[in-house]
Amino acid sequence: MNKTNIVIIGAGISGLSIAYHLAKQGEKDIVVLDKGYFTNGATGRCGAGVRQQWATKQNCLLAKKSMEFFENAHNILEYDDLELKQEGYLIVATTDDEVKQFKENVKLQNSLGIPTQYLTKQQALEIVPHLNPNAFISATFNQSDGHLNPFKTSEAFYLACKKLGVTFHFYEEVLSIDKKDDGFIITSNKDSYAATKVVNAAGGYAYEVGMMVDVELPVYSENHEILATEPVEKFQGPMVMSFSKNIYCQQVPHGAFLMGRSDPTVKKGHDVQSTATFLKEMSKTIMDLLPKIGELRVVRTWGGSYNLSPDRQPIIGKTNVENYYVACGFSGHGFMLAPMVGLLMSEIMCNKTPSMDVEFLSIDRFKYQTSFDIEKSVV
Amino acid sequence: MNKKDIIICRCEDVDLQQIHDYMDQDFVTFEDLKRLLRVGMGPCQASTCAHLLQKEIANYLQIPISQVKTHKVRPLTIGVPIKAIAGDDHE
Numbered sequence: 088m089n090k091t092n093i094v095i096i097g098a099g100i101s102g103l104s105i106a107y108h109l110a111k112q113g114e115k116d117i118v119v120l121d122k123g124y125f126t127n128g129a130t131g132r133c134g135a136g137v138r139q140q141w142a143t144k145q146n147c148l149l150a151k152k153s154m155e156f157f158e159n160a161h162n163i164l165e166y167d168d169l170e171l172k173q174e175g176y177l178i179v180a181t182t183d184d185e186v187k188q189f190k191e192n193v194k195l196q197n198s199l200g201i202p203t204q205y206l207t208k209q210q211a212l213e214i215v216p217h218l219n220p221n222a223f224i225s226a227t228f229n230q231s232d233g234h235l236n237p238f239k240t241s242e243a244f245y246l247a248c249k250k251l252g253v254t255f256h257f258y259e260e261v262l263s264i265d266k267k268d269d270g271f272i273i274t275s276n277k278d279s280y281a282a283t284k285v286v287n288a289a290g291g292y293a294y295e296v297g298m299m300v301d302v303e304l305p306v307y308s309e310n311h312e313i314l315a316t317e318p319v320e321k322f323q324g325p326m327v328m329s330f331s332k333n334i335y336c337q338q339v340p341h342g343a344f345l346m347g348r349s350d351p352t353v354k355k356g357h358d359v360q361s362t363a364t365f366l367k368e369m370s371k372t373i374m375d376l377l378p379k380i381g382e383l384r385v386v387r388t389w390g391g392s393y394n395l396s397p398d399r400q401p402i403i404g405k406t407n408v409e410n411y412y413v414a415c416g417f418s419g420h421g422f423m424l425a426p427m428v429g430l431l432m433s434e435i436m437c438n439k440t441p442s443m444d445v446e447f448l449s450i451d452r453f454k455y456q457t458s459f460d461i462e463k464s465v466v
Numbered sequence: 467m468n469k470k471d472i473i474i475c476r477c478e479d480v481d482l483q484q485i486h487d488y489m490d491q492d493f494v495t496f497e498d499l500k501r502l503l504r505v506g507m508g509p510c511q512a513s514t515c516a517h518l519l520q521k522e523i524a525n526y527l528q529i530p531i532s533q534v535k536t537h538k539v540r541p542l543t544i545g546v547p548i549k550a551i552a553g554d555d556h557e
Contacts, residue, residue, distance in 0.1 A: 124497040131501055238501045257498075317509050317545055341504075361541050370552035381552065384545030386509050 092116035093436075094273050094282040096261050096296050099130040100237065100422050101414045102288035103244035104429025107164075110251035112437045117253045118282070120275060122260035126241050128290040130422055132359070132391025134313055134335055134347050136326050137423040138176045138232035139201045142192050142464045145400055145447045146420075147199045149427045152443070156426035157235055166243035170236035170340045174324035177206075177215055178464075179223035179376070181331045188463065189227050196229070203229040215327055217379040223329070233326065234339055237422055264299040266408060271300075284410045284436060291357060291392030293415030302406045305453050306416045307355045308392040311347060312365040316383040318342025327377060328466065334372045335466050336380065344380055348372060349393075349466055359390035393419040398459035403428055403448045404435050412436060413450065418465060474522065475515040477508020482522065489526050496523070496537045509545060512537050 093114060095102045098121035106119050121127070137157060139150040160169055180186045189205065196203040204227065211226035212218055245255070256277070265272040270283040287304075289296040297304040319342055326337035336346035348369055350362075366388060374381050396402050396416030401424060403414045412435070414428055421428070431448070434441045446452070452459070469483035480503045488502050496512075496519055499505050505519060506512030512519075516536045524531040 124495055125493060126501050366551055370548045373548050374552040381549030382547060384547050385542055386511060386545050387540050389540055
């Protein structure tokens with residue numbers, strides 16, 4: 088039995104950021120447990136995009152403050168190059184409803200200090216000339232959105248955590264958590280820990296880790312697939328995205344194109360297999376919206392878990408079990424929100440006044456409300 | 467021979483020195499090294515480096531090669547253009 092202060096379950100970007108920010112607050116004896124290899128979960132499987140163009144105020148604010156962190160992350164975390172590329176997200180509208188919604192989004196984002204522009208078709212084509220002009224009506228664009236390398240960002244947090252004395256154990260799966268009067272006993276497949284506080288940052292497995300202490304989180308997981316092409320000379324600056332056509336597609340600094348879409352018929356669960364349906368539908372969508380990219384070869388496809396909450400916004404903070412905290416339900420966007428999630432969690436856990444209102448992130452919002460401000464800007 | 471001059475992954479230009487630097491930090495599986503170094507992520511999808519790396523990990527850990535897992539194989543086996551996958555619909 089190891090005596091510790093805080094055990095964090097999950098070494099994905101959320102667990103890493105929480106560990107880092109707790110250590111910065113001065114917390115000692117932090118242990119992070121992960122059941123698999125480095126970035127085995129959603130973080131290492133994500134589309135590597137970071138954006139601030141959201142349809143709800145809360146997501147906009149979380150994303151904006153997280154981007155401010157990313158812009159300085161190489162200094163803060165003392166890491167060479169996180170491959171931050173701020174060449175924007177170009178989100179195309181393809182229906183009249185989207186045109187209306189996007190105008191609302193731009194108003195909201197501008198009011199919060201996010202400098203998104205509403206673009207005509209011609210203006211959008213100047214930024215991404217290989218867009219099919221017949222496939223969309225108009226677009227929104229924010230230059231400061233873009234790309235960030237999830238592996239390098241995770242490594243940067245990991246190394247910064249190690250410097251601050253955080254301990255990591257990979258390939259160590261938590262099997263049970265027992266609540267005692269003075270804390271918790273966490274039993275893994277290799278060891279056991281006595282801790283005063285526990286954080287559930289288990290990503291796709293947040294529900295299961297919640298049930299270990301009878302905290303039933305309103306989340307579930309589903310498979311979202313991605314493909315990568317061979318690397319080529321740069322010809323696309325921004326991430327191109329469409330909610331109605333169900334696609335996001337960017338060229339990463341390495342040269343490869345990454346693209347993903349969701350499958351409306353996918354079943355809930357932990358399956359992360361690749362499917363022929365995805366490959367076919369993704370290819371057809373590319374031929375429609377960005378036909379030039381059709382020349383490139385697909386070298387690899389993979390899947391990863393979205394952990395979905397009822398309003399597609401994160402659930403973070405306290406639970407009804409004292410000293411058991413949760414950060415989950417990121418609905419496919421945990422990577423880009425991680426800096427703020429880590430900071431807010433550390434403030435909540437250290438009983439400090441949070442840097443922004445956290446009421447809307449609390450699990451309690453689902454108890455008292457029957458209708459939610461559901462985030463629509465999700466692929 | 468200098469470990470920096472021994473290329474393990476040709477597609478992503480990863481050398482043996484880089485592999486050893488991460489193994490020294492306790493990242494001793496193909497899956498860990500792949501994410502930290504991009505080894506095996508290029509156009510050939512580890513068809514060259516899988517066995518080289520397996521051997522290096524076995525040597526490093528002083529265990530039989532049969533106990534070293536190789537990478538998870540992901541589709542496609544060989545690169546196929548997107549427009550060919552999309553089929554006739556858009557030709």
